[in-house]
Amino acid sequence: MTVETRLITESDYPDWLRALSTGFLRPPVFTDEEIATRRASMDLGRVRGAFDEGRCVATYRSFAQQLTMAGGARVAASAVSNVTVSPTHRRRGLLSRMTEAELADAKERGESVSTLIAAEYPIYGRYGYGPVTTTTEWSVDVPRTGLDPRWSGPDDGGRVDLVDGTDVRKLGPELHQRLAAVQHGAVDRDEHWWRVNTGAVRMPAFPWTEPFYAVYRSAAGTVEGLLTYVADDKWGDAKQPLNTATVRDMIALTPAAERALWHFVCSVDWITTVRTGNRAPDDLLPHLLPDPRAARVVTQADFLWLRLLDVRAVLESRTYPSSAHLVLDVRDSSSLAAGRFLLDASPSGAACVPSSQSPDLTLDVRELATLCLGDEPASRLAALGRIDEHRPGAVALADTLFRTGRRPWCPDVF
Numbered sequence: 344m345t346v347e348t349r350l351i352t353e354s355d356y357p358d359w360l361r362a363l364s365t366g367f368l369r370p371p372v373f374t375d376e377e378i379a380t381r382r383a384s385m386d387l388g389r390v391r392g393a394f395d396e397g398r399c400v401a402t403y404r405s406f407a408q409q410l411t412m413a414g415g416a417r418v419a420a421s422a423v424s425n426v427t428v429s430p431t432h433r434r435r436g437l438l439s440r441m442t443e444a445e446l447a448d449a450k451e452r453g454e455s456v457s458t459l460i461a462a463e464y465p466i467y468g469r470y471g472y473g474p475v476t477t478t479t480e481w482s483v484d485v486p487r488t489g490l491d492p493r494w495s496g497p498d499d500g501g502r503v504d505l506v507d508g509t510d511v512r513k514l515g516p517e518l519h520q521r522l523a524a525v526q527h528g529a530v531d532r533d534e535h536w537w538r539v540n541t542g543a544v545r546m547p548a549f550p551w552t553e554p555f556y557a558v559y560r561s562a563a564g565t566v567e568g569l570l571t572y573v574a575d576d577k578w579g580d581a582k583q584p585l586n587t588a589t590v591r592d593m594i595a596l597t598p599a600a601e602r603a604l605w606h607f608v609c610s611v612d613w614i615t616t617v618r619t620g621n622r623a624p625d626d627l628l629p630h631l632l633p634d635p636r637a638a639r640v641v642t643q644a645d646f647l648w649l650r651l652l653d654v655r656a657v658l659e660s661r662t663y664p665s666s667a668h669l670v671l672d673v674r675d676s677s678s679l680a681a682g683r684f685l686l687d688a689s690p691s692g693a694a695c696v697p698s699s700q701s702p703d704l705t706l707d708v709r710e711l712a713t714l715c716l717g718d719e720p721a722s723r724l725a726a727l728g729r730i731d732e733h734r735p736g737a738v739a740l741a742d743t744l745f746r747t748g749r750r751p752w753c754p755d756v757f
């Protein structure tokens with residue numbers, strides 16, 4: 344009997360949830376309350392499954408998302424998540440079938456891109472996704488930082504205050520929206536995210552530890568930063584504190600907020616190590632410490648992946664540092680986004696139209712995704728043999744056009 348892949352129905356949902364947990368190696372049992380809570384945040388019109396003799400053996404879902412491009416404009420994205428195939432049904436093409444159906448639907452819905460956070464690097468390139476942001480985590484050896492152990496708050500007239508989850512649900516969404524308006528690579532957070540991540544919604548599958556929340560207010564009284572961290576309870580044999588603070592989330596809208604919140608978490612008594620969690624690779628952190636080497640990179644990896652569905656809409660949605668023309672021949676084995684495009688770029692925006700002119704560059708849609716957020720120079724992709732240059736100087740021009748000053752960053756896992 345063949346395995347059927349399709350959108351799920353209401354009655355499939357508990358079995359779909361069981362299959363999801365199985366694929367992610369989590370205990371596949373749920374209370375009725377948890378099933379209801381999780382169901383409430385899902386649009387079943389975008390939830391797929393594969394069924395073998397009526398039993399769910401694969402899961403896949405998408406939801407509407409906004410992705411920030413360089414310059415601050417946002418493009419409509421279809422965010423893909425909850426992708427699993429049960430170990431009994433792996434490598435029979437179920438992921439490929441669900442991905443092809445979802446990408447066609449996303450294009451039909453008018454979404455310009457598809458986004459995801461890849462569990463493993465080799466999975467998604469074959470479907471036209473390219474990595475577009477980098478995640479960096481540092482481990483800070485606090486005694487080595489050289490920070491003044493007598494630090495007692497910011498010296499810029501601002502202040503740091505501890506708040507609770509209720510406060511965070513009030514002030515967090517606006518802070519994140521202000522960050523996402525200027526940080527290319529950022530995606531939006533919905534109300535459900537804030538409820539789950541402040542403990543207002545709890546699920547037995549994800550045991551909750553109440554974190555500490557600290558906000559930074561500028562001298563003018565404006566909230567410019569929010570730090571969420573947890574601490575362990577570890578002491579050395581010589582009765583010295585060896586506690587680690589692990590940052591769950593940090594939104595800093597200004598360098599002053601970033602400085603104050605990093606200095607704050609490094610100043611908390613008993614904390615000797617700070618794990619930063621997912622940060623931008625050009626986060627200011629190391630250089631806010633007298634000894635930047637006290638911040639050691641422990642993770643540096645690809646994070647957000649992007650699949651272009653509408654090349655024109657994406658290239659027109661960002662700004663460019665200078666004015667120039669480039670003819671791009673875009674290859675796409677699925678033909679969802681293939682074509683030749685004339686990009687007329689400028690600092691205030693761009694026009695991108697289909698073209699029959701001879702191309703300056705030929706590249707796969709995967710490479711164009713990587714290029715268009717600005718984290719990777721065209722010259723590096725060309726050196727890897729992933730971009731073909733037909734007009735001398737075109738790769739150097741693409742370097743100039745696509746690179747951004749600060750690097751793209753996606754603060755959110757989804």
Ligand SMILES: CC(=O)SCCNC(=O)CCNC(=O)[C@H](O)C(C)(C)COP(=O)(O)OP(=O)(O)OC[C@H]1O[C@@H](n2cnc3c(N)ncnc32)[C@H](O)[C@@H]1OP(=O)(O)O
Binds near residue numbers: 366367
């Ligand atoms: C956005 C997210 O949710 S990321 C989370 C992804 N999920 C997981 O990692 C959970 C554990 N893994 C799984 O559930 C499954 O192995 C999946 C979903 C990754 C793959 O599902 P499958 O149905 O086995 O994939 P499918 O059979 O369609 O494979 C298509 C191709 O990708 C390849 N492929 C699939 N998974 C992997 C992998 N993890 N590493 C390398 N290649 C892979 C297959 O070999 C196949 O290649 P081919 O076309 O050259 O033969």
